[in-house]
Amino acid sequence: MAHIATTADLRHSGFSPRQIRHACTPTGPWQQLLPGVVLTRPTPPTRLDRLRAVQSFTGPASVITGADALLRQGATLPLPRHVHVLAGGNSRRTHPWILLERTTRPPDPVVRDGLRLAPPARAAVDLARREPNPRAVVALLDAVVDARLCTPGELREELLVCSRRGTALVRQALRHLYPT
Known part of the structure; x- marks a missing residue:
């Protein structure tokens, strides 16, 4: 219930x-x-209660991304401080423990536990783009691929279509981990 x-x-x-x-x-x-x-x-x-509250607050088109989306889909990662949410460009609802990212490219959500989650490759890139530590980016990408949530190829495809802001470390880590 x-x-x-x-x-x-x-x-x-x-x-x-x-x-x-x-x-x-x-x-x-x-x-x-x-x-x-x-x-x-x-x-x-619970964390699930908080995630459901965030989706109620940010609206029916919002999608949870980043660490929470990856954790709900099977990755082993540290619990984040903020709930990272993707919403349409006209969304303005925010709160101190919500990281609201406006997007013109909303993903087709994966539904788990009644939550709309970003697909693993999108969630991983969204999380990695905000990480300033190169080792943490490598660990994150490795954890997502090791959990078989997505392939290196899917991560590369996501990098081709996502915003380039913050992707330099992600691209470098992907080349280091999985050279083509």
């Missing part, structure tokens, strides 16, 4: 704004995770 609801959905289900606010007080049974997004149980949110 999903425990994430928007305040609009709760109002549609018959809760008044006052009831929702009261339920989200420190002594209430619910928690407001993001503006307009509620966890309808008193326990601390």
Whole structure:
């Protein structure tokens, strides 16, 4: 059962704004995770709860990318501080623990646990483009290929169509790991 609801959905289900606010007080049974997004149980949110909240907050066209997308698809990586989300160019909703990246090239999402995730090659390149440490980029690409989430060829294809911003280290690491 999903425990994430928007305040609009709760109002549609018959809760008044006052009831929702009261339920989200420190002594209430619910928690407001993001503006307009509620966890309808008193326990601390899991990472999956946070990811579902982010997608409710950023809208139905948003796609989770980066480490969270790779972790949900089977990679072994450190848990990121931010949730990296791809959204259309007109999206403006953001929050301190959301890294919102506007894109004109949204991926066809992979759906897992009710989440819309970027395909592995896209998620890996999105994550690697933001990594300043060359060794970390090599480790990331190696982890994704070792987990059989994508091939070096798929990573190269993604690099051909993605923004060139931040890809120099990614291209260098890919050439180092998997020379053609």
